[in-house]
Amino acid sequence: MKNSEIADVLDGIADVLEFEGDNVFKINAYRKVARRIREIPEDIEQLYQSGQLSKIPGIGKNIAEHIEEYLKTGSISKYRELLSRVPSTFVEMMKIPNLGPKTLKLLYEHFKIQTIEDLKNVLEKPEAINLPGMGEKKIQNIKNGIQLYLTKRTHQRISLGIALPVVDEIVKYMKQVCKDISPCGSLRRMKETIGDIDILCTADNKDKVVKRFISYPGVQSIIAEGETKSSIIVKDHMLQIDLRVVEPESYGAALQYFTGSKEHNIKLRTIAKEKGLKISEYGVFKGEDRIAGKSEEEIYKIFGMPLIPPELREDRGEIEAAIAGKLPHIIKYDDVKGDFHIHTNYSDGISTIEEIVKKAIEMGYQFIGLCDHSQTSKFAGGLNVERLRERNKEIDRIARKYPQIKIFKAAEVDILGNGEMDYPDEILAELDFVIGSIHQGFKKNVTERMIKAMENRYVDIIGHPTGRLISSREGYEVDIDKVIEYAAKTGTALEINAYYDRLDLNDVNAMKAKEKNVMIAIGTDAHNIKMMEYMTLGVAVARRAWLEKSRLLNCYDWKKMPVKRNK
């Protein structure tokens, strides 16, 4: 799919136009389309071929032509031409915090800077300070921005699973001086990766809040300490945390506003305007009167909508659905009755079967799927047939001790280089269900091998179907659309692997799977009992993909396992 490539180029065009001081609305038009293309589940190339490009709101004659040119030639002449008018490392320099297009242009025109190195040198010159609008502090801020950019470049956005505990700790720390407190932004929307983090609170003594915040033990540096907004960077992953203190009567409005997404809010504002209302982080206003603001429910109610779950707030049709009363009843965090993918200490996990079972009971589960690796995965302590049977006997023994929970004797079986499974069918038949996973040959006919695996009646689930690692790996060379198509055809479920660095399927692909009526199974891929708690992340992906309970094997349909053999 070329969606993100094209989105990047359109954003690039917007960047240069901004640098040149072009019409802001024109710039926004490009940005809107870029964002939209990045988010839609459909393949932009297919939309183009079926003549449906113009159906995407925001794409008119011009941008449609740009997209067509990109699809045909791999680049856009307008963008090439624009780039020839700016410094050579323009694209990078635009990402430096505190340095916007206007300042960059000012420095470029006076000093002809070409690289970040040039920029650094120029900032040391006394002439720079004397430019109109420049000053000592501004120079220092840009220098800090460069520093931040260079350190952040390697790990720009961070996985939700990393950010959540960091934020939990800060929230706990701040609770002492706050009345209400909640994270907002992409973290509250449970996006798979998080940039900056916003925390919102109310308090009797605002001063106390700011003071406590900037003296948080994990603080690396303080960026701002205003009356309503303070920002710090914490040592933990160099995350930037913004804290806002608001009045109680605006808490709901602020929570709504700062949770975003930006696109969701813009749509909401447009609707407000149509109704002669004004919505801001302070509330919904009719003239001078605040008619809502204390709670989020109140705000959505004004516009004739039920509360939209934060995970859906991406302007992917949720506002229209809410108005029409057709918001789906997406899965809730406690709807999950078990975990399909847990490794025991028989292969490369470190927890015993009994420890896992106890943890599962504590989590309120009705079932768990114990999935150790198969024989070829030697690096992961894969079980040969004999060990597998030993493990299964042990499971039977533990199962008699804990009759309140169903323990599936399952396995994560390698899909081999030729598409065969790593155990013969008669062994697979001894298992309660089978997850088929690719662990080797990431570039070798992955799509065909997965299809062959799905055609096997013992393979119920395809594990981590794209193989991506958020922090470090692109994933397999796989045609995910084709995999989804065959999953539908063969009745095979696809996994949402909830391990924090995988989240695979992601929300966009899970949405596609939903459209084709493919069943989804969430598994944590836990290697110890602590990791079983990553289930939250998997459910978040499902929620963001608009999945209802009926689409997830984890809710009531787990009893149908093994789904294909039981058909």
Place this chain on the structure above:
DNA sequence: GCCGTTTTCGGCCCGACTGTTTTCAGTCG
């Protein structure tokens, strides 16, 4: 650049913070 059950022209979300100014521009979210 896009868009339109009042519009093919005239709109397009809006406020806070910072720093440089002395009323505002740039940046951010």
